[in-house]
Amino acid sequence: MLQTPLNNELVERVRAKFGPALVEATEDRKQAILTVECARLAEIALYFRDEEKFDLLSDLTAVDWPKREKRFDVVLNLYSFAKNERLRVKARAGDGEEVPSLHGVWPTANWLEREAFDMFGIVFAGHPDLRRILLPDEWKGYPLRKDYDIIEQDTAWVKENLGIESGQ
């Protein structure tokens, strides 16, 4: 197994501060991954930014695991200039479950959360402007969900808007 439990000083500090809100700490291919409780994500993110100096939110995205009870992983990739270290923070969220917006912690989360909403339909509570960003506003469905069929959507759109059979 490439995934091993992680136990370093950072994990101990987070565990001491947040207790059970730290669900899991693992290491995969030498990259640290902390899974935290979704409801306390904003608070924990603030701690990572201010106390642990992970000041750059490199990326915010999601992964869909439809068979799991809470199907989405919201994934943050953080970077610390001071430590020259990366950290991945994950929060599991169910379909329709609200994830606290990190817009107030890292302003860059604004567009990244909009993209996650656009592609997965994850609702970020407290986001100032949660609209689709890459797809048109009238788009139906969330393309990066695993149960979203590319061809089906395409043929339906062509039929409805162009009135012809799709060549796909």
Add this chain to the structure above:
Amino acid sequence: MGERKPGDRERAITSVAKTSITDSGEKQHTLLGADELILNMGPQHPSTHGVLRVKLKLDGERVIGSECMIGYLHRGVEKIAEHRTYQQFAPYVDRMDYVAAVSNGLGYCEAIEKLLLVEAPVRARVIRTILTELQRIASHLLWLGTHALDIGALTPLFYCFREREEILKIFEKYCGARLTTHAFRIGGLQYEAYDTLEKDVERFCKNFESRIVEYEDLLTQNRIWLGRTKGVGILTSAEAIAFGATGPVLRASGVKWDIRKAMPYAAYDQYKFEIPVGTAGDTYDRYLVRMEEMRQSRLICLQAIENIPSGPILAKVGKVLKPPPGEVYHSIEAPKGELGYYVVSDGTVQPYRVRIRPPSFVNLQSFDRMVRGHLVADVVAIIGTLDIVLGEVDR
């Protein structure tokens, strides 16, 4: 310029503003102040470098708010990735930042190599470094030419394209393609370096030294250039970090951070180079940073061709790639900033999820902050200085 009656331009702007208000039908736009209007720019505007649409809220000629509308080039590459094998997806990444395809390919191949727990042979890594640095120069040249053209300096474009052509010729000789090169393979390289690669690169680098001086002669002390770029689009270092800006945009704001130094990949740890940083965080500093980066890239190329180690060019990865389940995040310093790949494997031949962290998309987010308070003419300069490629913004 044809004959113009006074007030023509104002009428043109006002009529555009009115239609855009009625077309969109959104309530907020009817709440404009007496002197305010909405101006729609793009998606077909030449200075937006693709299909970026910007809605500007203006008070006279001053911008008081903006909104970027993106997605016109969205092709769903992340979804496509889930339906292709690891090797099949590699050429798709070239189509994101299509003026720096080599860099995109490098990031993807290295991410998959990390996922597979293999490492490319030394020879492959050195050749990758050479080509990627040439690509950085090519990308910056395209930026310089078009950015200067947007601001009104026509000449640099021709000079920049002359040198860029030399680089594209090297790519063509190496792998047959000029733009969407697909130059690298997972595990190393598919093609051995052609016989005169070192000589070609050396000749280019020799000429290029004086060529940069030519560009600088045209622009660096040019009064119009200074007037159009100094103090325009200022981003402080704290703002740059908060907005997630990376690459030259971050460095021009005074943050000395370059992934090539911070977390070296390919063969960057073997070469000496400097990270240029700015102080003011304005358009002029971003210009200076990119100019210096081209010089540094040239130095890296010269160091690399001096000693290209011999040996194999492709690690043993097999024809069918089945990375062990797990995930990896790998990022490189692309010409535009941090280009990251977050890849999740479920142990099959197709990736479970590929997330591409595009530098252009994230950098564009600071546009609103940079443009506020400036004139409409400066909008063009600020779009140019961000160096975005819409293929990468929209993916």
